[in-house]
Amino acid sequence: MHPDTWTAFFGVFPSRTITRGKPYLLPSGRLGSRPGKLNLWALESKPAVHSDRLEPHLRYLIDRLSLPRDDVRERIERADARMRFFCYWDNETGNRVPYVSEATRKLIESIGGVLEIDEYR
Template sequence: MKSRYQRAHASFTIYQDAEPPEYWTRYFGVEPDTQSVKGQFRVTPSGQTSKFPARVGLWGIESREHVQSDLLSPHLRYLVARLALPRSDLPELLKRTGAQIRFFCFWDNEAGDRVPDVPDDIRAMMEAMGGAVEVDEYR
């Protein structure tokens, strides 16, 4: 889907080096938008091979191409639904693999009059799983 400029979008990322990205693809049943294996070169969004090997393994999906909204809530709810979160076994998997998870939110606030709308239930769910919700605000 070709998207117009959006003033908000979000991603979900797992950072860890114990399991290959395919492990998380099978676990969630979702193809990632980004993935890397520590020490290996990766293909960048431009289609080029990275100049340096990845410093950490990661697996992630994004909402930008799937949700048309300038608010964060629809983007975060899309990711929660797509990944079937929360999952009762995920905190133990994160602990076993030494993984960290986060929702990373892009928030364009050039005018300075917008407040990020991160739903309390999503913030609480991430905290309960040991993850974080981070908002990167651009002014």
């Protein structure tokens, strides 16, 4: 599904998009050397949330997307798409545990979303 469809659906402008077969900007701001392989609609929390905990970032995304919504899971399935909450977790010291409340985990699961945490040491 074209990224503009998700912009209209959520009523939120994304941080980044990729359209299959079209040139796209890398996170660095440079133009990618190849056309997009997939359609992507991404909303980032980092510019708006100043916290080193995951929960505030997830709550920001949930609030901005007005989740939960009755129609979101069906829309994702019908589009053969995925909703992924992808988090970078900076854990240089190795002693920090990423906390996500049970309520937030259940909400993400209820809409067919997946929570992925990429830990950096």
